[in-house]
Amino acid sequence: xxxxxxxxxxxxDSVAAAPLLLNKVLVNRGRAGRIVEVEAYRGATDAASHAxxxxxxxxxxxxxxxxxxxxxxxxxxxxxANVVCGTxxxxxxxxxxxxxxxxxxxxxRRARPAARSDRDLGNGPAKLCQALxxxxxxxxxxxxxxxxxxxxxxxxxxxxxxxxxxxxxxxGRRIGIRVATEEPWRFWVEGEPCVxxxxxx
DNA sequence: CTTTGGATCGTCT
DNA sequence: GACGATCCAAAGG
Numbered sequence: 001x002x003x004x005x006x007x008x009x010x011x012x013d014s015v016a017a018a019p020l021l022l023n024k025v026l027v028n029r030g031r032a033g034r035i036v037e038v039e040a041y042r043g044a045t046d047a048a049s050h051a052x053x054x055x056x057x058x059x060x061x062x063x064x065x066x067x068x069x070x071x072x073x074x075x076x077x078x079x080x081a082n083v084v085c086g087t088x089x090x091x092x093x094x095x096x097x098x099x100x101x102x103x104x105x106x107x108x109r110r111a112r113p114a115a116r117s118d119r120d121l122g123n124g125p126a127k128l129c130q131a132l133x134x135x136x137x138x139x140x141x142x143x144x145x146x147x148x149x150x151x152x153x154x155x156x157x158x159x160x161x162x163x164x165x166x167x168x169x170x171x172g173r174r175i176g177i178r179v180a181t182e183e184p185w186r187f188w189v190e191g192e193p194c195v196x197x198x199x200x201x
Numbered sequence: 202c203t204t205t206g207g208a209t210c211g212t213c214t
Numbered sequence: 215g216a217c218g219a220t221c222c223a224a225a226g227g
Contacts, residue, residue, distance in 0.1 A: 056212080073212090074219070077210075177218095
């Protein structure tokens with residue numbers, strides 16, 4: 001009873017779409033996690049966005065159509081994953097900040113030997129990519145395409161398993177940025193133990 | 202539990 | 215040449 005998320009809900013502004021992605025399911029090659037924390041980034045109007053200074057080879061996927069996966073490399077060692085929103089050219093995106101592990105936990109553990117608990121598998125944007133096996137080759141994947149027949153890059157999908165968005169959504173400032181820090185564009189499932197952090201002071 | 206500093210390299214200036 | 219949408223181990227309370 002899991003179907004791809006409707007592309008229609010992703011054509012909205014990323015700030016509107018972000019909370020709608022809570023409780024959706026991110027899957028990759030037998031591993032799955034429920035999205036419990038996200039952040040919206042807003043292209044040319046958002047100084048914290050990778051797209052703020054225009055189109056580059058790295059951020060090109062952000063400028064494409066909604067429903068595609070933007071994966072970037074940072075701090076010399078980490079991958080992070082975004083869902084592209086809006087319409088072509090807007091460069092709106094939602095960063096997936098935390099998932100609660102659902103399926104394929106042994107594989108996640110193998111991919112993340114540093115995890116001390118199941119909660120540690122996906123409670124951070126780079127942690128969840130490591131656990132789910134998402135990396136550079138997955139950049140540009142259509143998250144809403146029919147399920148792939150084989151494993152390999154490009155197998156990441158965004159599914160709706162029928163779980164509605166949470167009744168209680170936490171909202172606060174974004175984490176880890178040096179500019180546009182006042183914008184309350186981070187959303188999480190209130191009371192969820194697998195969130196990366198609580199509200200900022 | 203919290204704080205602190207190091208790792209490490211692609212990207213853009 | 216500087217820095218980043220981060221994580222982890224170590225150390226202290």
